[in-house]
Amino acid sequence: MNRTKRHNSGYTVVEMIVAGAVAVLLSVGLMNYSSSTLRLVARNVATNHSHETARGSLERMLAEIHTSASRFQLINFDGTTYTDVTAAVSSDKDLYSQQYVSNRANGVRFLRLGGGPVKLTGNGAATAVAATDTTLEFDFTGSSYTPGVGDVLQIPLISHEYNITDAVKTTGNKWKVTLGNAVGFSFITATGTTTSGITWTNPVTVGFFYQRVGYTVLNNQLRYHPYLTDPPYPATPASNDVPVVVRDNVTSPKPFGLLFPTSTSTVTDATYLRISLESYDTKYSARLFQNATTTLQSIIPSRNQPPTLSTN
Amino acid sequence: MKIRIAAFTIITRPKWRAFTLLEVCFALAVFSLYAVASVYSLSQANRFASTSRYETLALSAAQQKIDQVMAVPWSVMGTVPTVLTVGMTTEAAPTVNLLLNNDPLNAGAGLSSAFTSYDTQVLDSRTTVITKLTDCSGQTGAKSRLLRADVTVAYTYRGKAHSITLSTLRETDDF
Numbered sequence: 001m002n003r004t005k006r007h008n009s010g011y012t013v014v015e016m017i018v019a020g021a022v023a024v025l026l027s028v029g030l031m032n033y034s035s036s037t038l039r040l041v042a043r044n045v046a047t048n049h050s051h052e053t054a055r056g057s058l059e060r061m062l063a064e065i066h067t068s069a070s071r072f073q074l075i076n077f078d079g080t081t082y083t084d085v086t087a088a089v090s091s092d093k094d095l096y097s098q099q100y101v102s103n104r105a106n107g108v109r110f111l112r113l114g115g116g117p118v119k120l121t122g123n124g125a126a127t128a129v130a131a132t133d134t135t136l137e138f139d140f141t142g143s144s145y146t147p148g149v150g151d152v153l154q155i156p157l158i159s160h161e162y163n164i165t166d167a168v169k170t171t172g173n174k175w176k177v178t179l180g181n182a183v184g185f186s187f188i189t190a191t192g193t194t195t196s197g198i199t200w201t202n203p204v205t206v207g208f209f210y211q212r213v214g215y216t217v218l219n220n221q222l223r224y225h226p227y228l229t230d231p232p233y234p235a236t237p238a239s240n241d242v243p244v245v246v247r248d249n250v251t252s253p254k255p256f257g258l259l260f261p262t263s264t265s266t267v268t269d270a271t272y273l274r275i276s277l278e279s280y281d282t283k284y285s286a287r288l289f290q291n292a293t294t295t296l297q298s299i300i301p302s303r304n305q306p307p308t309l310s311t312n
Numbered sequence: 313m314k315i316r317i318a319a320f321t322i323i324t325r326p327k328w329r330a331f332t333l334l335e336v337c338f339a340l341a342v343f344s345l346y347a348v349a350s351v352y353s354l355s356q357a358n359r360f361a362s363t364s365r366y367e368t369l370a371l372s373a374a375q376q377k378i379d380q381v382m383a384v385p386w387s388v389m390g391t392v393p394t395v396l397t398v399g400m401t402t403e404a405a406p407t408v409n410l411l412l413n414n415d416p417l418n419a420g421a422g423l424s425s426a427f428t429s430y431d432t433q434v435l436d437s438r439t440t441v442i443t444k445l446t447d448c449s450g451q452t453g454a455k456s457r458l459l460r461a462d463v464t465v466a467y468t469y470r471g472k473a474h475s476i477t478l479s480t481l482r483e484t485d486d487f
Contacts, residue, residue: 033347040354044361051365058372066379092417095410096376096403096438104423251425252418271383276415280427293430294365297415298372301383 039289046281050294053247053279057222058296060246061215061275064224067112068302069210070312071270074105074256077216082107082233087268089260094274097299100263101274104254108273109214109228110302111152111309115145116208120155122189124176129187134179138207141173145209148240150230152210152309153177158185161309164209210309215246217255220282222246251293252278259299270312272301363469366434367476369412370465374478377440377463381482388457388484396459396482398444404437412436412467436467447483457484 011019074085087102094101123129124137136153140146147153147167154161166178186195193199214228223243230238257274260267277296284291331339384393403410414433418424440463447458459482466475 033351036351037354040351040358044354044358047358047361047365051361051368054365055368058368062375092420094417095408096373097380098408101417251427252423253425254423276418278415278418278425278428278431280425280430290430292362292432293413293427294369295413295415295418295428295431296369296372297411299376299379301379303379303383305383305385 039286042284042286043289043291046284046291049249049281049284050279050292053222053249054277054294054296057247057250057277057279058298060224061298062300064112064213064215065110065273065300066303068110069113069304069308070111070302071307072258072273072302073109073270073312074102074258075107075109075214075216076105077107077218079218080237081235082229082231082237084231084233087258087260087270089263089265089268091263093263094259094299096297097259097272097274099259099261099272100265102258102260102268104257104276106218106254106256107214107216108256109212109225110312111210112213114151114209114211115140115143115147117206118143118209120187120189120205120207121174124170127188127190128192129183129185129189131182131184131186133183134181135176136179136183136207137170137174137176139172139174143173147175147177147209148211148227150212150227150238152212152311153179154208154210154309155205156208157205160184161311215256216243217250217252220250221248222250222277247279249279249281250277251280251282252276252295271305271307272299274299359470363474366412366467366469366474370436370467370474370476371478373410373412373436373438374463374465374476377438378461378478378480381440381442381461381463381480386482386484388486395440396442396461398442398459401440401442402437403439405435410436410438434467434469436465439464439466445481457487458482 074087076083076085085103085105089100090103092101118138118140120136121139122137123133124135129136147164149164149166151164152161153164163180164177165180168176170176187205188194188200188203189205191201212228212230214225216223216225224246225241225243227238227240229241255275255277258268258270259272259274275298278293280293281291380395384395386393386396412434413431418428440461443460444453444456445458445460446452447456451457460479461482462477462479464475464477
């Protein structure tokens with residue numbers, strides 16, 4: 001075996017200094033590059049998050065609020081109890097509508113169509129309905145909706161609205177609902193002759209059911225209440241009042257308001273809901289490099305004007 | 313480098329032990345190009361994100377007017393609501409300062425958050441054009457019960473003009 005001599009004579013001080021300086025320069029450059037890259041990526045993610053919050057919230061609320069069948073009622077929700085807020089005009093003029101904004105609230109409630117038209121089939125015991133009856137039975141075949149306590153029943157034939165105080169499934173897809181008041185009208189729901197002597201063949205009377213729903217903003221979340229506890233609010237909300245988080249990163253404390261025509265108006269028709277939703281990615285931590293807030297302003301009306309229901 | 317020949321192993325000295333200046337310069341140039349391109353593309357992604365955000369906000373402003381057109385009660389027997397008056401209506405500065413991504417009313421007590429001032433407002437203008445169309449009964453002009461609404465929201469962001477237009481048809485509530 002023959003091994004040649006290695007010539008490891010080492011670096012000079014000058015070489016070391018030059019190499020060190022180059023290494024420092026390269027490191028500083030790389031650090032700056034990495035820092036810029038991370039900042040840009042983080043800001044992009046944060047911007048997309050706040051944008052997504054605004055866009056998603058808008059789409060969801062447009063779909064729901066357009067279908068509102070009642071006037072809007074502002075509410076405040078503190079996480080435990082609800083309070084109805086009486087809307088009063090303020091001096092704040094909304095630029096997009098040129099109307100005056102009410103005091104703001106962190107929630108809003110309204111009634112939306114839950115199910116219907118569904119066929120009236122009797123009072124739960126017989127096919128004939130007397131004016132004094134307080135129960136009605138409907139056939140919900142083909143409907144995914146099932147009636148619940150607090151919902152509102154409207155029968156267009158007689159232009160009447162009833163609060164539902166109880167709902168029980170009877171046979172098949174039929175449900176018997178108990179009303180807050182007597183029906184006030186008599187119906188026949190099967191072929192027969194009325195008390196006034198008129199004969200009907202397969203008469204059809206239909207009802208529409210409306211659910212009380214709402215939106216609230218709490219703990220940076222926009223929440224949808226598909227089964228909002230009904231007023232007057234009990235100390236403990238109903239067990240099925242479980243809000244669904246629509247979006248988080250919502251930072252506006254009170255985004256909802258109503259509109260008044262003038263600064264001295266005392267009455268609002270409450271058919272236009274003003275929303276000023278501020279969103280910010282609260283998990284974005286690089287405060288040194290400020291990220292932007294998204295502020296979405298919108299005025300969304302019910303497409304049912306005048307409202308279908310007299311109550312809300 | 314090791315060269316094994318039969319039972320002998322000869323360790324030779326490499327012919328070169330470092331990069332040439334030209335190679336280093338070339339490597340640095342390639343890296344710089346990569347760094348600049350990546351930072352530029354990331355900046356561009358940020359610009360796209362911001363632009364998309366303003367488009368959403370402009371869409372909301374246009375949608376609001378469309379909603380107004382669609383929701384206002386309009387009866388055959390009644391007068392035509394102001395918002396459905398035929399012609400062009402422009403809402404713009406200095407008459408009215410419409411803002412995207414900012415709500416000055418949120419500065420009030422109890423209405424702001426720690427992030428309220430982080431938005432970047434953009435001035436926009438909104439133009440609504442109402443045109444009467446021939447309705448299903450053949451009526452035209454003032455007697456027509458069908459109209460078209462075109463709403464355009466225009467704004468300038470980062471020196472570039474943007475606009476969004478929404479259109480809808482509206483007929484009377486009754487016949």
